[in-house]
Amino acid sequence: MRLIRAVGNWLDQRLQLGAPIAETMQHPIPRETASWFYVFGSAAMTALAIQLVTGILLALIYVPSAGEAWNSLQVLNHQVTLGWFIRALHGWGSNFMVAIVLIHMVQVFLFGAYKFPRELTWILGIFLLLMTLGMAFTGQVLRFDQDAYWGLGIGASICSRVPLVGPALVKLMLGGPIIAGATLSRFFAFHVFVIPGLLSGFVGLHLLLVLKLGINEWPMPGRLVRRSDYMEKYRELTHTEGVPFVPYGIWKDAIFSGVILLAIAACALYFGPFGPSGQPDPRIIQTVPRLDFFFLWLYALLSLLPPAMETPVLIIGPVIALVGLLALPFFSGEGEKSWRRRPIAVLTILLSAVTLGACRR
């Protein structure tokens, strides 16, 4: 014990990290914020951690080659000890991560947490959502089976409809004239290096902002946000009746993250890994390509739209949605935070949920 303390002291004398870490842990949060509604951010990070660990384990076996990827997945499923379980954890972890990130976003939206001064935190969050979806799509491609092959065809067909740069986008995406080895290598690089690197950096910034600006207080109907006096009021709220994050806030985060971890493991054990379905041989045309569940709504939308509406909706729709989300804190940065006094916000969420749910069938 004395030895551990001696080593700790030796390290801290040089790194000088002990004091800032203790300060971060003890940072005051509003008393009502130590709530079960504020656990989704940390749960998303837990899911990310699971993805990182299982992803590294999978990369030890996986062969990112169009000719070999499918075979290496078979090896993982059937020959490597617990390979199937690691694949299942990674697959279910990705589903959980997308779901948790979306729930986190809905909670932040309904609790008005994107308002002054947390606009940048929200914007970084939007990019984190995009990267999470990017990881989900590139990951689905790495499971190089029939669905992945024809899913790439669908992606290329959508890209090709972008005016002017469509053909260039298709080549950039496929890395050549057809879906082949270069395509898989490209998606591997994005899934394993590019997006995780950006994602880690953005998560760091997102978290830094949460610490610097403080966690959102519990929204009270009638307590309006004003740029002129918000910082002062928040300071008062945290310093007079606030509680330290450790232990008042963290235990709920820890328990919920644990539940998520167990839920992912339970799904992985019970349902097993996703695929791979048939070999990625384009000559096998007796196939019904199907995207993973978080892209199914888009897939359904594409069958319901009239032909002439498709390209405009596909190209302009996401741009409008993205600009709307990014602009949100700037045109509604002040005022009421509580969802009880924001009927349009509640209706927006309900309408989106019903639409996405209906398109899943």
Place this chain on the structure above:
Amino acid sequence: MATRTRVWIYAGVRRIRYRSFGQHSGRGVGCRRNSRLVPAGPARRIARIGTRLSPVARERKQGYESWISLGSVDQFPPGQTRLASYRNPVANASDGETADIPCWVRNVDGNRFQVFAINCAHLGCPVRWFPQSRLFMCPCHGGVYYEDGARASGPPERGLFEYSFKVLDGNLQIQAGEMPTPGLSAANKTLIQIERRPPCA
């Protein structure tokens, strides 16, 4: 300087409009003459940047298409539509089976052929031929095409993509090498645009 820039931008915008070029002259038996769509001006410049970034494209500056044999014409009996496949002319050893591209061959009357890309003109899913109804159908969103490739119903905005073909020494050859996509794409320059049919009375 400002005026020059504006003039250049204006010229650029004018040139963005897609120009129509005459199709290559008919090769072999029954080849169609048709117009093709090639992006002009800035669009082509952007497309060229994309080509430079592509490891495969760098090696083949002349374009991806070349004439490939689908085998003897005897495999394709008159009046029937059959699945054929070819090894993509641009392929690496590591591409595995992904470079084996299927296509539908229709022998119209013994002399005239039609070779369709497997990809639906909607989102690229593999269309299947149903001889009973003499229709191509797509499993993804229900796109349907007539036996001559013309659009019948469903979400596709156009007919199936068709390859140029020729018959050489009893072998059916097609000009292929690139996956066709529905956008107004330079990628489709050797593919024949199938006219839309008027709806059935």
